[in-house]
Amino acid sequence: MAATPKVTEVQAELESLVNDLRGLLADKSFDDVPEIKAVRKRLEEGAQAAQNSAVRLAQEAAQQAREAARAADEYAHDEPWRVAGAALAAGAVVGFLLGRR
Numbered sequence: 001m002a003a004t005p006k007v008t009e010v011q012a013e014l015e016s017l018v019n020d021l022r023g024l025l026a027d028k029s030f031d032d033v034p035e036i037k038a039v040r041k042r043l044e045e046g047a048q049a050a051q052n053s054a055v056r057l058a059q060e061a062a063q064q065a066r067e068a069a070r071a072a073d074e075y076a077h078d079e080p081w082r083v084a085g086a087a088l089a090a091g092a093v094v095g096f097l098l099g100r101r
Contacts, residue, residue, distance in 0.1 A: 007061060014054050018047045 025040050025047075076083045 007058065011054055011058055014050065018051050021047050 021043060025044055031037065
């Protein structure tokens, strides 16, 4: 199951931000300033943590989607008449609403 566009967009934006940050951190022209070295180290650690969190969240979302799909499939196989009845009721409501236009 594919990730939703919002999750994909956020992940792409975060990856872009991390790549930009890494580009700035790779610039060694400020190596003479000790404070810059300390900030660089903290930012590198934070960027890595953010990237790890994004990957973990995407994996968790995918796992939850797979579990939901599996549960829906099991329910449909265990209770086919209820699923058919619900689909019939939903179709009747939609048909009624469309017929009133």
